[in-house]
Amino acid sequence: MSDTPLPGARPQPAPGLTPGHAFEAFDLRTVEVPGADWAMEMEITPQVVNSSGVLQGGLLTTLVDLVAGTAIWRGIVPQKGTTTELHVSFLAAARVGPVRATAHVLRRGKRSVVVRVDVHDRGAGDLYVATATLTFAVRPEGTPGTAP
Amino acid sequence: MSDTPLPGARPQPAPGLTPGHAFEAFDLRTVEVPGADWAMEMEITPQVVNSSGVLQGGLLTTLVDLVAGTAIWRGIVPQKGTTTELHVSFLAAARVGPVRATAHVLRRGKRSVVVRVDVHDRGAGDLYVATATLTFAVRPEGTPGTAP
Amino acid sequence: MSDTPLPGARPQPAPGLTPGHAFEAFDLRTVEVPGADWAMEMEITPQVVNSSGVLQGGLLTTLVDLVAGTAIWRGIVPQKGTTTELHVSFLAAARVGPVRATAHVLRRGKRSVVVRVDVHDRGAGDLYVATATLTFAVRPEGTPGTAP
Amino acid sequence: MSDTPLPGARPQPAPGLTPGHAFEAFDLRTVEVPGADWAMEMEITPQVVNSSGVLQGGLLTTLVDLVAGTAIWRGIVPQKGTTTELHVSFLAAARVGPVRATAHVLRRGKRSVVVRVDVHDRGAGDLYVATATLTFAVRPEGTPGTAP
16 A cells, blocks of 8 residues: 555544534544645545435535645645635545545645645545645745735 | 524434534524525534634535535425535635525526525624535436436 | 616727737627626627537636626726636526626635626527636735735 | 647648637647647737736636547547536646646546646746636437437
8 A cells, every 4th residue: 555644643533622513523534645745534424424325515525625724734835724715526426435535736826825636435446536626825824914 | 684594494403313423513594585595594603613713614615515405406396416516715704603605596407407605694794705606416306316 | 778888888809909819709898787897798709609609618708707807907996816716607508699797796805806707698588608706816006916 | 758749630720610710819739648638739829818918818718628628529438518617727827838738537427527627838847827627518429419
């Protein structure tokens, strides 16, 4: 296997997460994918599916947003970002899991960053589940915020 | 006020929702908005915010997807839909709540339906928080499913 | 009729347009639409249709981009903008014309502006042809440019 | 160089194009890119730039739509497609040219096809200019059309 859980990776919920937070339902772990800027895997549990038993689209989008946001923050110049645009094409239903969301930063500007996230169902022959493009308004760490 | 909670509206979780489901964190209610195809309001509780205290973008998108999907199902000809495309522009942070997501069906075809959803923060002077366009692959109720 | 051609409106090509420019094929005029930030109409001529005789999608998108960009420039605080994101949902084919593209600015920030553009086929019972959301990176007029 | 103009490739306008058609302004050629489903290059001439001298965004989008549409048509099972959704992120201005638009089909269903198109400015160090995702409503060749 070319990618392995990072040593420091831990399942959600993060320490300090408010009890009952929606993210408690997310069974997540960070994985290292060569060439990617960030990647996480998520189990398809009964806590995140819809009435048809497939990963609910909005929750899949939440995973995508988390992975993209972390990819930005971990750049050579760390940046804090706010999602401004999000486009997802759903290609197939995710039924088995885990799903893997892999982020690549396409453009890293001073004011905005564009990230691609691709999602595959690892347990279903690596089925291509979704592709997303996100834009973030950013500023370098330590810079006082300004209105976007 | 021109819109009121529907008589039969109830907060999530829906009866039968799996214990611990992410949707248990959503404090939702249906509201009637004249001219709209469907609308719901959601409280901004500690269970759905990010570390900056604002409604998490992926969870806001989940609300948008739920409201759009219900708008389709409740059309004159009921249709079952699967989200195929989702585009969201985030216009402002939602900090106060409740947020109201209002759906209008833009196009209702035999094979696809396009829905606009606009989100406002009712507690922040009706601040315009996000606008989204979603596409669903559909079939009329009772029709056997075919591959999209 | 609630909207009329502006006194100073003129068909493209603009004076000074390079001979043979793609925009010479666009038969455009500005129209005034109450409540809108900018609107233009375009004839569906043989010069802008595809092999099926309908307005070519990319050229329709070009119209949308022109109208949105002008809406920004004409704001209370004039801003120069560069398109950074563009999302179009095509709802129906435009066969008759003219098509009318109507822009509304949804959010006007210091660094970015979001614009909605809706397109209708006036000659086909005002058929709803397309809806688009565009984001522009902006700076106030007179401000030296910085990298986006 | 791993990719070369196809033997039968010819610059636009295609034979039979209406005189004065907007596509006459497009200086296009097909190129073969290993692993891609279709690719074309376009010169940045005075006929397709805006007042800042860069490739006009709507015309770049027109190129993207052409390349994606051709990629679909040339699949193992030829399909005719109508663009239903189009999302473009503009990453950098294209000033030098030629720009190369490269298409990959992400999903080929019976009713819809999703295509990614990436655009690079070959004359500017292969600068990454734009990335797009398009969805097409399709039917196999020879199948009578039905409403989308």
